Amino acid sequence: MATNKQPTVSVVVITYNQEKYIRKSLEGILSQKTDFEYELIIGEDCSTDRTRDICVQYSQEFPEKIRLLLHQQNIGMHQNAIQTLRSARGKYIAFCEGDDFWTDPNKLQMQYDFLENNLSFTGVHTKVDYVDKDGRKIGTGDMMPADSDIIDFNYLLQRNVIHTCSFMFRKSVLDETVYSIMGAVLNQDYTLFLAVALNGNIYYFRNTTAAYRKGVGVTATWIFSNIRKQHLMIFSLFEKHYNLKKYRAALYAAKQFQYYHVFSASNKETRLLRCRYFCLLLWYFFLSLLYKPAIKVYKISFTDIVMLAYKARPKLKKWLKLLFGNMPSSDKN
Numbered sequence: 001m002a003t004n005k006q007p008t009v010s011v012v013v014i015t016y017n018q019e020k021y022i023r024k025s026l027e028g029i030l031s032q033k034t035d036f037e038y039e040l041i042i043g044e045d046c047s048t049d050r051t052r053d054i055c056v057q058y059s060q061e062f063p064e065k066i067r068l069l070l071h072q073q074n075i076g077m078h079q080n081a082i083q084t085l086r087s088a089r090g091k092y093i094a095f096c097e098g099d100d101f102w103t104d105p106n107k108l109q110m111q112y113d114f115l116e117n118n119l120s121f122t123g124v125h126t127k128v129d130y131v132d133k134d135g136r137k138i139g140t141g142d143m144m145p146a147d148s149d150i151i152d153f154n155y156l157l158q159r160n161v162i163h164t165c166s167f168m169f170r171k172s173v174l175d176e177t178v179y180s181i182m183g184a185v186l187n188q189d190y191t192l193f194l195a196v197a198l199n200g201n202i203y204y205f206r207n208t209t210a211a212y213r214k215g216v217g218v219t220a221t222w223i224f225s226n227i228r229k230q231h232l233m234i235f236s237l238f239e240k241h242y243n244l245k246k247y248r249a250a251l252y253a254a255k256q257f258q259y260y261h262v263f264s265a266s267n268k269e270t271r272l273l274r275c276r277y278f279c280l281l282l283w284y285f286f287l288s289l290l291y292k293p294a295i296k297v298y299k300i301s302f303t304d305i306v307m308l309a310y311k312a313r314p315k316l317k318k319w320l321k322l323l324f325g326n327m328p329s330s331d332k333n
Contacts, residue, residue, distance in 0.1 A: 007039035009108055010090035010171070014080045015098030016045040019054060021213065024135070026058050028102035028210075030065065034109045040066045043084030046074040051098070081188055082179055093171050099216050100165035103129065104209035111168040114203060122200030123169035123193070125162045126209040133216050141212055149204045153197040154250035157235070158257065158297040162202070164189045165210040169196045181237045187230045194238060228258045228265075249293040256284035257298045264308055274312070281305060 011029050015022050029040050040062075044055045052070065059066040069084055085093070092115060096102055104110075111124045130139035143161040144151070151161060169192075178195045182188045196202060235255060238244060244251060259281040266274045285305060288296075 005037050007090045008036040009034075009038040009092045009094060009112060009168070010088035011038060011040045011094045011096060011108075012043070012081075012084050012088060013040065013096055013098055014043040014045070014077065014084055015047070015051055015055065016074070016077065016080070017047045017049050017051055018098040019047070019050040020133075021099040021101075021216075022051050022054050023058075024101045025096055025098050026055075029096055030058075030062060031105045032102070032108045033105050034112070036109075036112060038065075038108060039088075039090065041069065041084055041087055042066060043069045043080045044071065045077070045080045046071050078183065078186070078188055082182055085174065086179070088171060091171060092168055093174075094168040095164045096210070097165060099213045100211060101213075102165070102210045104207070107166075107209040108168070110205065110209075114205075115168065115170065118203070120200055121203050122173055123167060123196040123202040124205065125168075125202065126166040126205040126207060128163045128166050129208055129211045130214050131211045132214065135211070135213075137211075138214065140208070142206070144204050144206075149206070151197065151202050151204070153194065153247055154293060155295060155297065156194055156197045156202070157247065157250045157254040158293070158295075160190050160193060161204075162189075162193050163210070163212050165212055167193070169202075170199075173199045177241045181234065181241065184237060185230055185234055187227065187234065190231065191234055194234065198238075198242065228262045232258050232262070249288075249291040250295075252284050252287040252291055253293050253296050253298070256281065256288050256300060259284060260300055260305070260308065263312070267312075278309065278312075 013025060013029070015025075018025075026040070026042075032038065042055050042059070044052050046052070055068060056070075059068045067087070069087060071080065075083070092112060094108060094111070107126070111126075114124050115121060128141040129137050130141055132138050141163050143159070156162075173196050178192070181195075182191050185191055193202075232255065235251060235258075239251075259277055263274065263277040263281050266277055269277075282305065285300065285302065
């Protein structure tokens with residue numbers, strides 16, 4: 001049974017069938033050195049392996065720190081995340097999913113101190129290490145621009161540079177609208193990041209505080225083009241619920257980028273859908289020319305689009321060849 005003291009920070013862990021990793025995740029959280037109270041909330045989604053037993057064992061060992069949400073049947077990752085988030089009591093919320101882990105015992109204190117002293121910021125994140133399924137380092141997760149430690153909603157619309165296991169934010173940004181959007185999409189993390197950025201800037205610490213495990217979990221099976229479609233759905237839901245007029249330049253640029261990649265990966269889609277994707281790509285390309293964002297993260301030219309179309313349809317190639325002559329191949333990422 002957890003302490004009745006009001007925690008300043010809630011650490012949210014969602015887990016399902018992660019018996020190989022959950023101990024490492026919990027140990028990294030419980031090793032945090034802070035001068036404030038924090039709680040660890042574990043949403044355990046009726047695992048079929050020993051994950052639940054391990055979580056119960058830790059809750060018995062640290063009853064003053066851990067609150068267990070034990071679902072009696074599997075409710076799925078997304079509902080598990082929302083229910084666990086809703087139960088958080090802290091002023092700030094941090095994440096560490098059951099297959100990731102923290103490596104810096106001062107992570108929470110550092111992020112708490114920053115948010116307490118910088119009221120215009122609503123979130124903070126850090127660099128992470130990439131590790132494989134056995135915990136061996138295979139890279140570094142540092143996607144931030146080299147010339148800035150601050151991102152805003154305009155930037156985040158165009159590029160997600162945040163790793164969930166490194167993130168802390170103000171709980172006050174959560175409301176029923178945010179939960180509603182999170183419940184309607186697969187990419188809940190990105191939805192939450194955007195909601196936080198819509199209320200203030202997000203700061204980046206360039207030191208490493210966590211490890212993100214690559215190649216495991218549900219997200220490892222997601223198809224690249226489906227992620228792009230999810231981003232477009234998230235944009236539409238934000239437009240529906242919030243007034244984004246002052247962000248339209250960045251929004252148009254973001255949609256152009258997403259449709260570029262959706263169309264480029266649409267070989268197995270129907271002709272009608274492919275035509276729709278291409279028309280929308282052109283539409284947002286021209287809107288991006290009219291409404292230029294202060295910072296355009298990805299630059300896609302009209303030549304890039306023509307080349308993409310040139311590669312896409314054999315019949316179209318003949319007409320483009322007549323118009324433009326032989327065209328070089330494009331390896332646009």
